[in-house]
Amino acid sequence: MQVERAVQRRRPHPAAPAIGVGEQHARRLHGPHHGVRHDALAKGPAPAEHTRYVPRPSVLRAAVHAFDRERRGAGVAMACLRQRNGQGEQFALRLEQVLHRFGVVGRHAHSHISKRQTVAQRLRYPVIRPGSCGAPRLRNRMIETLADMAALETLSNSPARHLYEQLYRPHRHAGARLAGIGYLREALARAEALPCELPDTLAALPAWMLAHHRNALARYAGYLEERRTGAPRRYFSGRAHALYALRNVAPTKAVDGAWLYGLLMHWPDRRYHGLIRTYLEELGDGDPAANHVAMYARLLATQGCEHWQDQDDAHYEQGVIQLALANNAATFTPEILGFNLGYEQLPLHLLITSYELRELGIDPYYFTVHITVDNGDTGHARKAIEAVLDNAPLGDAGDYWRRVRNGYRLNALGMGTTDIIAGFSLESEVVRILKRKSKAGRGAHSDYCRIGGRHVNDWLQNEADITTFLAALQKARWIRRGEPAEASRFWRLIDGPGADMFGVFTPYEQTLIREWIESRPNADGGAGSASGVRCDDPPGRAPASRARAMDATLRRGGEWVADDEVARLQAHLATRTTGEQCMQSLIAHMAPALHHTPVGLWATREFARRLAFV
Incomplete structure (x- = not known):
């Protein structure tokens, strides 16, 4: 009867209690429905007669709505899912099991409901009689709910890459969240089981x-001294190794x-303005030349590495963590502050990567700009510290600090930059490329040429034969290892506009194959080679400079050329009656999948302009 009494009271929405452990304590004190806004679920008086009940909101959307309120009211959300008919009952129980798995609700959240009175009556849901004009619309909502639930179950068991793609989409379904x-x-x-280098107290x-900043600079000074005395590069054996790392991160x-x-969403609260400024600077304040995502995309494009989506699942884990935090900030705010604190500190690998990319003639600007903006004086590192301190609760901040520390540890999960660099094998990467190409090349070759006693089409039928195929090519002298690539017949087939296989391999793949051919058969392409071009003004800067010049063509008379989407957003803002509505509309276009598009860039500039007056 507790739900019934709570609904009848229709308590006003209280201040948000502590989430996580703090909220669990609040529930132990006040019951499982502490802080629920029940009047959002009540929809008018229940009719005296009825035939069957269909909930007005979608089932999953109701649960998500309650969960978005920092897990307050998940029990009532589950209670409203109970149906009088058997099918609805079974569906509600299954949904409860799924939501429990993800920590949304506790087990048997509905157990206190009286069997004598249906939840539909208690929460005053409307009745849908057969033939009612409202039935199809509400039935469609239930179908959408089933789709959301199916998506949730699918995503919960899918690879990180699939969840990454779903969370990245501009219009995510509730199941993805x-x-x-x-x-x-x-x-x-x-x-939580990993060590944490943060201090014990705020x-x-x-x-x-x-101390962390000084330590990184001291270690970098030691690296530079090693290089001056003749030590080889620490990270990249050659250009192919560097491009491999760029592609895999x-x-x-x-x-x-x-x-x-x-x-x-916290733009009215000045405690968050430092972090909001950090996000705006990551977005280049709406300038495509300074937008970090667009900047990295240009770097990949100039090096022929823009086709990077076929990554191992481990390479997507850090991206999934970041997207999941982006989509659930209300629930994981302390963890976001901790993750940001770790991400914005100056790492040694950033300094070394920038130095060695410059040696190899690859534009390091994306990395050098992070060195400058993440400085500990007025940059992102300082803002990260201030945000953690400003948002600490008064009194006992132990639980808050524990959650911040745990968010900091999230940076250690998945494949980091140094892990990816250390995992490079030149021959393994060449084999991977040829295995993928074999799928498209099966049956595309003529039968007049035999290598190792087998036709090329025969070699390509089974991916497991690719390593043996490469050995056969070397034995037949189609590939002459340790010599210039041009001496190999295989290379002449893939390089140049007149080559028989022109366009089959991307520039990145050709770089790998060239270095593999020219390397000694026993060399595996690990870090430590001293080869490479040393130059004070690396040639790699030129393509990026041209890319930035191309960005300028988007401007006209100092204004950005607005496409149709920008015009629609501007018209939409003109219909908004409050500044808050305008800011929410702009925020929707600043999502990770949109902020580097024309409409996202315009929304970023407009948001920054309005924020200056808050």
Whole structure:
């Protein structure tokens, strides 16, 4: 009867209680429905007679709505899902099991409901009689709910890459958001077992940041001294190794800054303005030349690495974490502050990567700009510290600091930059490329040429034969290892406009194949080679400079050329009656998948302009 009494009272929405452990404590004190706004679920008086009940909101949307209120009221949300007919009952129970798996509700959240009175009566849902004009519309909503639930179950068991793609979509379904919550809870559980270098108290945080910064610079000075005395490169054996690293960190770089997106909703609160400014700077304040995601995309394009989506699942884990945080900021705010704190500190690998890319003639600007904007004086590192301190609760902040520390540890999950660099094998990458190409090349070759006693089409039928095929090509002298690539017949087939296989391999793939051919058969392409071009003004800057010049063509008389989507957004803003409505519309276009598009860039500039007056 507790739900019935709560609904009848229709208590006003209280101030948000502490979430996580703090909220669990509040529920133990006040019951499982502490802080629920029940009047949002009550929809008028129940009729005296009825035939069957169909809930007005979609089932999953109701649960998500309650969960978005920082898990307050999940029990009532589940109660409203109970149906009088058997099919609805079974569906509600199944949904409860799924939501429990992701920590949305506890088990048997509905057990206190009286069997003598249906939930539909108690929560005053409308009745849909056979033939009612409202039945098809509400039935469609139920179908949408079933689709959302199916998506949730599918995503919960799918690879990280699939969840990444679903969370990245501009119009995400509720199942993707809930799956992101489940993914985060599992990631946080794993992260909690990892060591944490943060100090034990909040008060020691500024001193820790200064010490961390000095340590990174001291280690970098030691690296530079090693190089001056003749030591080889620490990270990249050659250009192919560097491009491999750039390509394999792309899933993370494509969502750079995404973890802060959900905090834009706090724009009226000046405590969050430092983090909002950080996000705006990640977005280049609406300038495509300075937008970090667009900047990295240009870097990949100039190096022929723009086709990076076929990554191993582990390379998507950091991106999934960032997107899941972006979509569930209200639930994981302390974890976001901790993750941001770790991400914005100056890492040694950023300094070394920038140095060695310059040696190899690859534009390091994307990395050098992060060195400058993440500085500990007035940059993102300082803003990260200030945000953690400004949002600490008064009194006992132990639970808050625990959650911030756990969010910090999330940076250690998945494949980091140094892990990807260390995992490079030149021959393994060449084999991977040829295996993928074999799928398209089967049956496309003529039968007049035999290598190792087999036709090329025969070699390509089974991916497991590719390694043996490469050995046969070397034995037949089609590939002459350790010599210039032009001496190999195989290379002449793929390089140049007159080559028989022109266009089959991307520039990145050709770089790998060339270096593999020219390397000694026993060399595996690991880090430590001293080869490469040393230049003070690397040739790699030229393509990026041309890309930035192309961005200028989007401007006309100092104004940005607005496409149809921008015009529609401007017209939409003109119909908004309050500044808050306008800001919400702009925020929707600043999502990770949109902020680097023309409409997203315009929305970013307009949001920044309006924020200056808050």
